[in-house]
């Protein structure tokens with residue numbers, strides 16, 4: 095199996111000017127992700143999980159470390175140092191980010207949101223229309239909702255639209271920042287099925303989920319973060335980087 099991502103000694107802190115304080119986001123985080131693998135990040139609130147994801151997506155610029163990404167367009171590229179132009183291209187084509195929040199332009203219908211994502215990749219309008227319809231169907235968003243503004247959608251519907259917008263670009267790497275946080279059990283189950291589908295399609299995923307039961311059978315392994323650093327493996331517990339979590343071991347057999 096080939097690696098898609100290698101994070102080495104990643105550190106990020108935040109300077110709060112008004113309070114004159116440094117807040118630690120994450121420290122010396124190192125791990126790798128194989129192609130088609132699903133790695134789950136666990137840890138208490140404030141542990142640093144989102145900071146790691148946001149450094150990879152380059153919402154945050156890390157102070158130290160490397161984030162080696164095996165890009166189709168640029169070859170091996172360090173996301174911790176990549177220029178804005180490369181970051182924009184990678185977000186357009188190779189790295190998707192999905193959270194529980196749907197951030198969209200006002201007065202834009204569900205269909206248009208997905209079409210815009212395709213146009214963003216440089217495709218023609220007719221192709222954007224075709225692709226948007228294909229992916230909205232794939233993620234089972236009710237046709238009645240396609241031409242509506244999504245602010246009235248349920249949490250599950252918003253998430254399906256979020257996934258459709260990210261996945262219409264077929265990014266080889268998908269970052270999931272607590273996408274199921276506000277969902278009921280039925281919607282969580284649907285998301286779980288969708289993620290398993292993406293896994294079968296060979297998408298590499300790095301995801302934060304507070305619901306450990308939800309992660310079982312979806313993740314190949316988990317990595318526990320506490321106080322901004324990776325915790326070593328606990329006996330009988332889940333795993334740390336490089337090892338397969340015991341509850342998920344059957345997936346590799």
Ligand SMILES: Nc1ncnc2c1ncn2[C@@H]1O[C@H](COP(=O)(O)OP(=O)(O)OP(=O)(O)O)[C@@H](O)[C@H]1O
Pocket residue numbers: 108117118119120137138139140141142143144145146
């Ligand atoms: N933009 C920011 N400015 C200042 N501090 C931040 C910022 N983003 C994160 N932090 C701080 O960094 C630390 C780690 O936050 P992070 O959001 O990564 O935690 P988390 O493990 O994802 O938590 P949760 O599970 O609650 O989302 C926290 O103390 C948080 O307050």
